[in-house]
Amino acid sequence: MQKLSEADLVINPDGSIYHLNILPEDVADTVITVGDPDRISEITKHFDRIELKKGKREFITHTGYIGTKRITVISTGIGTDNIDIVFNELDALVNVDFKTREVKEQLTSLDIIRVGTSGAVQSDLPMGTILASTFGLGLDALMHYYEHSVPDAEKGLFEHVRTHFKDLHAVNPYLTSADPVLLDTIGKGMEHGITVTAPGFYAPQGRQVRAKNAVPNFIQKLNTFSYENYRITNLEMETAGIYALAKVLGHKALSVNAILASRVNFQFSKDPNAVVDKAIKLVLERITASK
Numbered sequence: 001m002q003k004l005s006e007a008d009l010v011i012n013p014d015g016s017i018y019h020l021n022i023l024p025e026d027v028a029d030t031v032i033t034v035g036d037p038d039r040i041s042e043i044t045k046h047f048d049r050i051e052l053k054k055g056k057r058e059f060i061t062h063t064g065y066i067g068t069k070r071i072t073v074i075s076t077g078i079g080t081d082n083i084d085i086v087f088n089e090l091d092a093l094v095n096v097d098f099k100t101r102e103v104k105e106q107l108t109s110l111d112i113i114r115v116g117t118s119g120a121v122q123s124d125l126p127m128g129t130i131l132a133s134t135f136g137l138g139l140d141a142l143m144h145y146y147e148h149s150v151p152d153a154e155k156g157l158f159e160h161v162r163t164h165f166k167d168l169h170a171v172n173p174y175l176t177s178a179d180p181v182l183l184d185t186i187g188k189g190m191e192h193g194i195t196v197t198a199p200g201f202y203a204p205q206g207r208q209v210r211a212k213n214a215v216p217n218f219i220q221k222l223n224t225f226s227y228e229n230y231r232i233t234n235l236e237m238e239t240a241g242i243y244a245l246a247k248v249l250g251h252k253a254l255s256v257n258a259i260l261a262s263r264v265n266f267q268f269s270k271d272p273n274a275v276v277d278k279a280i281k282l283v284l285e286r287i288t289a290s291k
């Protein structure tokens, strides 16, 4: 088996992976990712026991237990460029032997659940909604650097997406689905819909403050998309990269969105922490119930 070079897989002198700064044994089979590092303790305060707290830059990790269920919580920071780092490093931690630098024969598939914040683009999805993403629709560029493919069952939807966005010259969309088992268990009873992952918070999500927005009526462009019973429901900055890289690497992923903004009603939540807390409690309840 081919050894991964020191430049491809960067291991720190203490045996931890380059950015996440954690060791292979620090990762549980169930991982929760969040964008905001401060959200980690809002999750692990519900744990019965915290086994470790480590980190570097925006990548903070806590691993601990609820009952006998071991869970790792990691912050990714903002954007799919950070998802590239977190997912490749998480995968290396469980699927590469750090002593030999070879890929293990027996691969581990992690359950990875994002608990993130998001803005809704449909008028029937008010602030406070908790939504599980059926698909991630990437308007960023991450997955154009990786080999990946669209399954036959998703080709019709993908073609429709490409046609819908073909007049936006900055955009070459990619589309990936949630893990169906996680969607049915963790995402059960939540709102469902296609989540658009944008490469920014302002103009790439149709916002205008002082810099002029080059794409007119962006929110309308999203909420008028329709194919069979699919619609675009919300906007954020990581889900598509998470779904696509998880698939490429053989992991299962679900993104759960706490809706903080109603983009069609021009509103932003006055109590974002309460909405995020609702999403955290739901996800933790379901993770511990589904073990």
Ligand SMILES: O=P(O)(O)O[C@H]1O[C@H](CO)[C@@H](O)[C@H]1O
Pocket: 034, 035, 036, 077, 078, 079, 115, 116, 117, 118, 201, 236, 237, 238
């Ligand atoms: O709250 P998090 O998980 O960071 O998610 C959303 O919030 C950030 C923008 O404010 C982006 O990361 C977006 O995806």
Ligand SMILES: O=c1cc[nH]c(=O)[nH]1
Pocket: 117, 118, 119, 120, 201, 205, 235, 236, 237, 260, 261
């Ligand atoms: O509108 C929103 C709200 C939270 N996070 C986003 O990326 N967009």
